[in-house]
Amino acid sequence: MRTFIFLLLISSTHFFSQELLSPQNAAINSKLIKDETSEALWYADNAGSKTEIGNIITELKKLNKTDLLIRTTVKLKQAPDAKWTDSTLVKTSDFTPIYHSSYNMMRDMVLKSGKDKVSGYYLDKKSQKKDSIEIPATHYFDSSSYAMLIRFLPLKENYTTEISIFDYNPKSEKKGIMKAYILDTQKAEYKGKPVWTVKTNDDISNRASIVTYYIDPETRKIVKQEMDMGGRKMFLEMIP
Numbered sequence: 001m002r003t004f005i006f007l008l009l010i011s012s013t014h015f016f017s018q019e020l021l022s023p024q025n026a027a028i029n030s031k032l033i034k035d036e037t038s039e040a041l042w043y044a045d046n047a048g049s050k051t052e053i054g055n056i057i058t059e060l061k062k063l064n065k066t067d068l069l070i071r072t073t074v075k076l077k078q079a080p081d082a083k084w085t086d087s088t089l090v091k092t093s094d095f096t097p098i099y100h101s102s103y104n105m106m107r108d109m110v111l112k113s114g115k116d117k118v119s120g121y122y123l124d125k126k127s128q129k130k131d132s133i134e135i136p137a138t139h140y141f142d143s144s145s146y147a148m149l150i151r152f153l154p155l156k157e158n159y160t161t162e163i164s165i166f167d168y169n170p171k172s173e174k175k176g177i178m179k180a181y182i183l184d185t186q187k188a189e190y191k192g193k194p195v196w197t198v199k200t201n202d203d204i205s206n207r208a209s210i211v212t213y214y215i216d217p218e219t220r221k222i223v224k225q226e227m228d229m230g231g232r233k234m235f236l237e238m239i240p
Contacts, residue, residue, distance in 0.1 A: 158186070
C-alpha cells in the first residue's frame, strides 16, 4: 500500500506539473496584437532620485497575415547620435521565431531560426572579431521577444510558468536554449488604473535580475517596467 501511494504521488505530481512554455503550447491570444508604436523614458534609480538614461521606441507591426515585426530603437541621452536598433520577426499566432538582428555601437548580431538550429553571426566592433553561430535548437522563443510574448499570455492571479528561450552572448557560458521564468502575477493599480504586475527573471542573468511588468488588462500594453539587477535599479515609464 505504501508503495502504491508513493507511486500515485509521483504520477500526480507529474500530471499536474506545468509544461515548459514554447510556441507549441503558448496559448497566445493573437487577437490582442495590434499595430502600435510606444515610447518609454528609461531611468536609473540613484538613491531614490531619477537619472534619465534615454528613451526607447517600440514598434509592433503585422507585415502580413502571418508575420509580426517587433522593432526597438534606443536613443541614449549621453550619445544622441549613436544608433541602436533591434528587430525581431516572429509568427503572429504563436511567436515562433524567424529572424533577429541587433545593431549598436558595440556589436552587430544576426540570428536566423531554422527547423532545428539557429545560425548567424556576432561581430564585436571593438576587436573586429566575428563569430559564426550555428547552434542546435527547437521549440523556443527568441529572448528578444519574450517580454512582448508575456503581454498576450492568459494572465491570471498567481500565474507562473517557465518559458523556453534562445539567447546568444559570446561572453557568457550559457548560449542557446535556456529558460525565462514568470515568478508571480498579481492584480494591482498603477496611476489609479488596474494592471497586472508580472514578475520575471531568466537564465541570461543567472536569475539574478528581477524584471516586473505593469500591464493594462484590457489593451495588454506595458505601462511601466521595473528592473532590479542585484541592487542596481532601473525602470521604464511609458509616455502617454
